[in-house]
Amino acid sequence: MEYQMTVKREGEFTYDIEWHNTFEGLGKAVEKLSLMSRKACIVTDSTVGPLYLNTVSRQLSPLFDKITSFSFPSGEAQKTLDTVKKLYTHLIEEHYERKDILIALGGGVVGDLTGYTAATYLRGIDFIQIPTTLLSQVDSSVGGKTGVDFDCFKNMVGAFHQPRLVYMSMETLHTLPDVQFSCGMGEVLKSGLIRDLPYYQWTLEHSRELLERKDEVLIRMIQGSCLIKKTVVEHDPTEQGERAVLNLGHTIGHAVEKLKNFEMLHGQCVALGTVAAAYISKERGLIDSEALSVIERGNRMFGLPCRFEGLALEEVLSATRSDKKMEQGKIKFILLNPLGHAVVDKTVTDDEMMAAIGYIQG
Ligand code: NAD
Ligand code: MG
DSSP, rough: OOOOEEOSSTTEEEEEEEEEOOOOOOHHHHHTTTOOSEEEEEEEOOOOOHHHHHHHHHGGGGGOOOEEEEEEEEEEOOOOOOHHHHHHHHHHTTTTTTTTTTEEEEHHHHHHHHHHHHHHGGGOOOOEEEESHHHIIITTTTSEEEEEETTTTOOOEHHHHHHHSSEEEEEGSSOOOHHHHHHHHHHHHHHHHHOHHHHHHHHHHHHHHHTTOOHHHHHHHHHHHHHHHHHHHHOOTSSSSGGGGGGTTHHHHHHHHHTTTTTTOOHHHHHHHEEEEEEEHHHSSSOOOHHOOOOOHHHHTTTTTTOSSOOOOHHHHHTTTTOOEEEEEEEEEEEESSSOOOEEEEOOHHHHHHHHHHHHHH
């Protein structure tokens, strides 16, 4: 094993996150769990399956009587109850029982959908996360949020359900398309900005090695992000308060994402939304203009946008209102105060948002 971190689950349970260069250590990592399961179902998608399913099955086959796999077409459009239903059918037909286990092999879509199925099948069975995108390694695989989209509502149906293990292999990042890598970097930069300025600065200083995807530097970076997320999530596992800071850049980011009809990816929109949030923070005197330029420079270094085109200001503003992050009709906006520390603020006005949206309009 290369590196390891332990996260508290609900009650007295904990689980480990492990970082490796390859899948070689997977068998050992799963063996340590002393599972009672005889069967494991590897859930994956049509892109990741052909790349890694055989390797992962080979690593796990000595540990189970039977391994089955369930694959669905890749993409957010499949993160639905329909796909969950097909997976339930597979599990029932293959006689999966309460002590058996699901293994999510893929990005955030596979992780969220598998986690939700695990949370609900037979009132909850165990699952393991093997995240294969940078975004899922730094964000969605840690924290226990699982779920699917419903009609056009993102993550509308879900459950909190913690995995038994998160295993990350850096080899998966070598097949990841550049645009997906950038999206993951959007979340990495966000985590530094909300809780750890030295980590943020370290990331910018190591941009060359990171963009070359050097394993050791990637592991350090991913660990840093996971540590930040773990700390925030352990304080507030079900998002009663502090966890909301993880939504930095999401209010305006989500609005743009929705209006662009998913032509811009989530991580790109979060990066853009972060510039908007930083602009409001600067206007309120919480950070200075140099800090705002640093954030824009950081985005550009990793191929992330600072501006958008082709949408009206009013349109973006009204799209922020349907955001899930509302409390009693007030938007829980995340501001920087100061740089490297995010805070929840419910007093951001429409005028402030309009000015920020105007700022990021190219
Ligand atoms: P994704 O799972 O759709 O993966 C992006 C694309 O990359 C897909 O086409 C996938 O097939 C492909 N891919 C995955 N791994 C690959 C690899 N190693 N090599 C080549 N191609 C690969 O999307 P994502 O960006 O990983 O995750 C986004 C999802 O995560 C969204 O549904 C979002 O709602 C969710 N999310 C959840 C949380 C949470 O806390 N649960 C947090 C953030 C995001
Ligand atoms: Mg996000």
